[in-house]
Amino acid sequence: MDDLFANAVRQLLVDQCTTQVVRQIEAGQSAEPLWQFIENAGFADALVSEDGGGAGLTLPELYPVLELCGAYALPLPLAETLLARAFLAKAGVVAPRGSITFGLAATDPGGRVVCDTVRNGRVADWVLVSQASHCLLLPAKEARISEAGFCLDATMEWPAGAREGQQVDCTHDVRTVQACIYAAQLAGALITVFSRTLQYANDRNQFGRPIGKFQAIQHQLSVISEHVSAARMAAQIGCQSVSDMPDRLRVAIAKSRTSEAALEVASLSHSIHGAIGFTAEFDLQLFTRRLHLWRQAGGSESYWYDVLGANLVNHYSGCALDMLRATTDID
Amino acid sequence: MSALDSLSISCIPAEDEALRLPVREFLTRAMRDVPARIRAKSWAGYDTQFSRELGRQGWLGITLPTEYGGGGRSPFARYVLVEEFLNFGAPVGSHWIADRQSGPLILKYGTEAQKKFYLPPICRGEAFFCIGMSEPNSGSDLASVKSRAVKSEHGWTLNGQKIWTTNAQACQFMIALVRTSGDVADRQKGLSQLIIDLSLPGVAVRPITDMSGDSHFCEVFFDEVQLADDALIGEEGKGWEQVTAELAFERSGPERLYSSIVLFDQWLDFIRTESGRTPESLRLAGKIFAQLAPLRAMSIAVTEKLTRGESPVVEAALVKDLGTGVEQMIPAAIADDLFSRAVQNAPLELLQTLNFVTQVAPSYSLRGGTREILRGMIARGLGLR
Numbered sequence: 135m136d137d138l139f140a141n142a143v144r145q146l147l148v149d150q151c152t153t154q155v156v157r158q159i160e161a162g163q164s165a166e167p168l169w170q171f172i173e174n175a176g177f178a179d180a181l182v183s184e185d186g187g188g189a190g191l192t193l194p195e196l197y198p199v200l201e202l203c204g205a206y207a208l209p210l211p212l213a214e215t216l217l218a219r220a221f222l223a224k225a226g227v228v229a230p231r232g233s234i235t236f237g238l239a240a241t242d243p244g245g246r247v248v249c250d251t252v253r254n255g256r257v258a259d260w261v262l263v264s265q266a267s268h269c270l271l272l273p274a275k276e277a278r279i280s281e282a283g284f285c286l287d288a289t290m291e292w293p294a295g296a297r298e299g300q301q302v303d304c305t306h307d308v309r310t311v312q313a314c315i316y317a318a319q320l321a322g323a324l325i326t327v328f329s330r331t332l333q334y335a336n337d338r339n340q341f342g343r344p345i346g347k348f349q350a351i352q353h354q355l356s357v358i359s360e361h362v363s364a365a366r367m368a369a370q371i372g373c374q375s376v377s378d379m380p381d382r383l384r385v386a387i388a389k390s391r392t393s394e395a396a397l398e399v400a401s402l403s404h405s406i407h408g409a410i411g412f413t414a415e416f417d418l419q420l421f422t423r424r425l426h427l428w429r430q431a432g433g434s435e436s437y438w439y440d441v442l443g444a445n446l447v448n449h450y451s452g453c454a455l456d457m458l459r460a461t462t463d464i465d
Numbered sequence: 466m467s468a469l470d471s472l473s474i475s476c477i478p479a480e481d482e483a484l485r486l487p488v489r490e491f492l493t494r495a496m497r498d499v500p501a502r503i504r505a506k507s508w509a510g511y512d513t514q515f516s517r518e519l520g521r522q523g524w525l526g527i528t529l530p531t532e533y534g535g536g537g538r539s540p541f542a543r544y545v546l547v548e549e550f551l552n553f554g555a556p557v558g559s560h561w562i563a564d565r566q567s568g569p570l571i572l573k574y575g576t577e578a579q580k581k582f583y584l585p586p587i588c589r590g591e592a593f594f595c596i597g598m599s600e601p602n603s604g605s606d607l608a609s610v611k612s613r614a615v616k617s618e619h620g621w622t623l624n625g626q627k628i629w630t631t632n633a634q635a636c637q638f639m640i641a642l643v644r645t646s647g648d649v650a651d652r653q654k655g656l657s658q659l660i661i662d663l664s665l666p667g668v669a670v671r672p673i674t675d676m677s678g679d680s681h682f683c684e685v686f687f688d689e690v691q692l693a694d695d696a697l698i699g700e701e702g703k704g705w706e707q708v709t710a711e712l713a714f715e716r717s718g719p720e721r722l723y724s725s726i727v728l729f730d731q732w733l734d735f736i737r738t739e740s741g742r743t744p745e746s747l748r749l750a751g752k753i754f755a756q757l758a759p760l761r762a763m764s765i766a767v768t769e770k771l772t773r774g775e776s777p778v779v780e781a782a783l784v785k786d787l788g789t790g791v792e793q794m795i796p797a798a799i800a801d802d803l804f805s806r807a808v809q810n811a812p813l814e815l816l817q818t819l820n821f822v823t824q825v826a827p828s829y830s831l832r833g834g835t836r837e838i839l840r841g842m843i844a845r846g847l848g849l850r
Contacts, residue, residue, distance in 0.1 A: 194474075332847060352844035359843055360787045363472055363780075367766070368759040370474045390755040439751030446750050447737050453730050454754065455552045462762045464476045 139189060140198035143177055147206040153417045159209040160285050165257040169210055169233055178212060178233070181220035181378055188223075193380065194464075197318060197373040201366075204322025204428070207420050209286055211235040211254035213315040218262045220378040221304045227271070232259025237272075237290065238308045239265045245294035247272065253312065253431050255279065255288030262302065269302040284427050306379060312432030314372045314380035317388035320396050320428045321369035324362045327421045331358065331403040334411075345406070354402050365395035374464055383445055383461050390438035396425035472780055474762055475769040481541040488524065488546055492553040502817040504554025505727040508720055509681045509825070511558030511635060513590075520590030525560055526568050533572070533584035540771040544719060544764075551723040552730075558632055558681070563587045566714045567594035567640055574658075574699030574707055583638075583660070597627040597641030597661070597685065598708065604629075605838050608652045608705065612643040612687060614659055614696075621645075621659065621697070623667075623690040631832070633670050633683035639663055642704050645697075656704035659696045667691070677824035710776060715833050717767045717781035721788035722760045724829050725795035728822045729753060731815050732799050740810055746802050753798065756791040760784065779846030782839040789829040789836075796822040 150171045159165045172178060180196055182188025191199075196216060203213045211233050218234035235258040237249035247270065252261055256279065263270045277290040332355060335346030345351050372388025375381045400422045404411050411418040429435070450457050495515070496504065503510065519525050527542050529535025536542065543564075550557045557564075568587045571579055586592035603609045612625025627633075627641060639661045647655030663670060667690035672680035699707045733750060735741040763784050770777040796819055803811045803819070830836050844850055 332849075335849070346849045349841070352847075352849045353837070353840040355847060355849065356786070356840035356843035359847060360783050363783055364756075364759045364763065364787055367472060367474065367762045368755075371759065371762060374474065386751070387755055387758045390751070391759050394755070435752075435755070436748060439748045439755060440744075441751065442754045443747035443749065443751030446754055447733065447742065447747055451734075451737065453552050454726065454733060454757070455548065457754070458758055458761050462758050462765075463482075464474055 137198070139177075139180060139191065139195075140202065142175070143199050143202050146171060146175055146177070147202055147208065151206045151208050153207070153420055156207050156209050156420055159257065165210050169257075169259075172210070172212055173231065178215045179219055179229075181216050182223045182229075186223050188219075193373050193375045193378055194370075197370055200315060200318030200373070201322035201325070201369065204319030204324075204424070205326045207323065207326075207424055209254075209257060211258050213319060214254065214258070214312075217311055217315065217378065218260075221262070221306055222271070222302060224378065225302050225304045227300065227302050230260060230271075234258060234260040234262055234271070236308050236312060237261040237263040239263050239270075247292040249290045251282040252288050252290050253316075254286050255282070255290050256286050261290060264306070264308045267305070269304050271300040271302050283430075307382065309433055309437075310380055310382045310385050313389035313438065314385045314432075316428040316431045317369045317372045317385065317392040320392035320425065321362075321366045323421050323424050323428065324365050324392070324395055324399050327399055327403045327418070327425065328355075328358050328362045330418060330421070331355065331406050334407055338408075351406060354406055358399050358402050361395035361398050365392040368392055371462060383442065383457075386438040386441040386445075387461060389432055390435040390442065393429040393435040393438075396429040400425040471770075471777075472763055472766040475766045477541050477545060477765060478539070481539060481545050484542055484545045485549060488522075488549045489553075491522065492549060492555055496553045496555060499554070501554070501727055501731040501814055502821050505725075505731075505818045505821050506556070506558075506679070506825075507551060507554055507724050507727065508557050508561050509631075509679070510554070510556040511561075511632060512556035513559050513593075513635070515556050516560040516590035516593070518590070519557075519560070520588060525564050525590050526584065526588035529568055529572055529584055529588060533580055534588035535568075535584065536588075540768050544768045548719045548723070551720055552726055554727040559593050559635060560587070560590050562596055562631070562636075563592060563594040565718065566596070566711050567638075569714055570640065570658075570707065570711050571660075571698060573710070576695070579660075579695060579698065592638060593632070593636040594638045594640060595630050595633045595636040595663075595683075597630055597639040597643075599629045600626055601628050605835055607642070607708070608656070609649055610642055610644060610656065611649060612641065614643045614645050614657070614692065616645075617691065619691070620694045621692040623659065623661065623687045623692055625687050627685040627687075628683075629673075630683045630685050631681055633663065633685050634672050634680070637663060639685065640698060642708050645701055645704075653705040655702055656708075657701045658698045658704045658707050659692060660698050661687075661690065661692065661696065665690055665692070675825070675828075677821055679825075709778070712834065713776045713778050713781050714771075716785045716839075717764070717771065717777065719761070719764050721785045721833075722757060722764060722791060724789075724792040725822050725826070728799065728818050729795050731818050732802075735811060735815050740808075743802075743806065745805070749798055749802050753791070753795055756787075756794070760788050760791065764788075779843055782834070782842045782846075785833065786830075786836055786839045786843070792829045793826045796826050 179188035180191045184190040214235040215233045219229045222229045235254045237252045279288045368391035372385045527536035531537040614621040614623045645657040667688045669686040671684045736746040
């Protein structure tokens with residue numbers, strides 16, 4: 135079931151989410167046509183139960199889809215929408231059509247709702263904004279949007295009246311949810327960067343042979359493959375949960391290890407590509423920029439090291455193996 | 466690409482996981498009074514009596530068939546046992562090689578008579594093996610071995626020398642890779658594996674002291690050693706293929722991520738105290754943990770492949786190269802944590818454990834194949850060679 139589903143998603147992304155489309159959306163073209171392909175295919179309801187009109191996948195089963203969103207640099211909040219719709223369904227709220235991303239509200243005495251750096255805020259239809267005790271589902275088009283660090287992200291502000299936007303009774307930890315998503319997307323982008331770098335090493339000739347025949351390049355590619363396989367395993371751990379809600383400690387492993395790998399692999403892949411990989415025209419940058427972006431999104435490695443370290447020291451005594459087992463064993 | 470996405474998160478079957486509780490109870494008692502600096506020797510520490518006791522418990526040769534005295538269990542059963550042994554720092558060195566690779570090798574390639582002769586004492590913790598691969602001029606270039614066995618009237622006459630042979634001074638048997646035909650220029654062709662009884666006339670074993678002061682590896686000399694016909698294990702001339710299969714067992718196990726775990730646990734105990742706890746140490750604990758967790762899941766995924774009879778050579782190389790990197794990072798990072806503090810108050814036991822692990826850590830990425838050999842194997846798996 136999950137393989138069939140993931141293969142269908144892959145095919146749609148191959149056809150519709152080309153690097154040309156990614157560039158166009160980054161440059162400001164509407165993401166709406168691409169979203170319609172996804173919505174019409176029913177992919178955004180994968181986590182919703184079959185009774186509720188979805189595909190009834192579990193979070194571990196969803197992992198390949200999240201990975202694909204990263205592998206194809208999907209410039210839309212599909213991963214976010216998948217989880218948000220599951221949370222809405224659980225809260226008994228009928229999800230509106232359109233994509234949803236996550237926001238975290240800063241307190242504002244004037245009654246406005248202000249969210250710094252909403253990931254994919256510029257291309258989302260809705261933002262599920264977490265407040266102290268509940269969430270608000272707010273329409274993106276009613277927000278005043280200003281720049282954030284990445285072109286698809288945005289800082290968003292709704293006027294005081296927007297508080298009457300739909301209240302949703304859910305209390306997820308935004309950072310944990312984001313870290314789960316972006317760890318899986320990092321794993322996907324890492325695989326793409328690795329495949330492209332391997333291909334380039336086979337194609338590019340210097341000194342009369344492909345550079346991939348040189349031991350120094352081979353060993354760099356081996357190191358990349360080590361990071362990618364560890365990151366991919368970590369990201370899978372991040373999606374192990376008995377519910378739709380990611381488990382914070384497993385996510386901490388996922389996000390910290392994928393973020394570490396992102397830094398190493400981005401650096402090695404650019405090194406192997408030489409100057410061409412550094413150009414806007416060459417596609418590598420679409421993915422290596424995302425390695426850096428998603429390393430930041432949902433907390434960098436040290437944020438999550440602190441979570442893991444505090445848990446290991448405060449809640450365990452004796453051997454670290456016990457926490458390793460608790461976080462890596464699956465049923 | 467296949468080696469990259471072939472490792473999927475896997476679970477240890479419940480019947481194998483059930484071994485953990487009894488083995489942990491046993492180890493909690495057995496290791497109670499052993500200091501961390503001794504437990505830190507990990508699988509380089511050995512104790513013959515301890516191995517016999519594990520044999521009595523039925524925990525040696527657990528993957529070998531019951532008809533030869535084994536446990537008849539899956540590689541996951543061994544995974545659980547070994548994970549506990551390593552985390553407790555149990556002295557498993559005596560039986561380590563026999564249990565990990567010599568037993569499975571004899572089961573796979575041995576004659577019925579060889580299996581009946583060697584496997585039951587391996588399972589009882591009475592027959593200990595070492596691996597005769599490296600020679601003074603054959604390290605990473607293993608195919609250049611020069612030790613030679615020549616067919617004689619009653620068997621083989623062996624001459625040559627092995628080096629860096631772990632624990633040879635305490636073993637009864639060596640499985641050696643030697644040349645049985647052709648010469649060095651024939652490379653992988655003409656090599657065979659022989660089981661050598663180390664008590665035979667003409668065998669001399671000389672321990673080598675390492676930089677930590679221990680003598681866990683040896684030189685072994687063969688001077689006109691007379692071996693019987695049945696010293697040959699497997700097929701004559703197929704030594705290279707057999708050794709390659711053997712190395713998949715050698716490289717894939719949990720010992721490739723837990724070599725510094727006793728030090729890590731000892732340091733965690735310190736940072737759990739009021740005077741040891743700092744924000745920097747919590748962050749470092751998380752960093753080390755974030756490395757170990759995916760590696761453990763990868764090691765379990767590799768074990769899952771072994772249970773299906775696969776030989777995941779490239780995956781094992783990935784895990785070993787990453788794993789030894791973490792094992793070596795642990796003492797380096799812990800030293801920096803302890804000695805970057807304004808107040809340097811770490812307990813003596815922790816410092817001694819740290820110093821021991823620091824001194825043996827270089828061996829982690831040498832034994833069982835250097836980084837360069839492993840990365841070359843991965844590159845071959847990626848189609849670059």
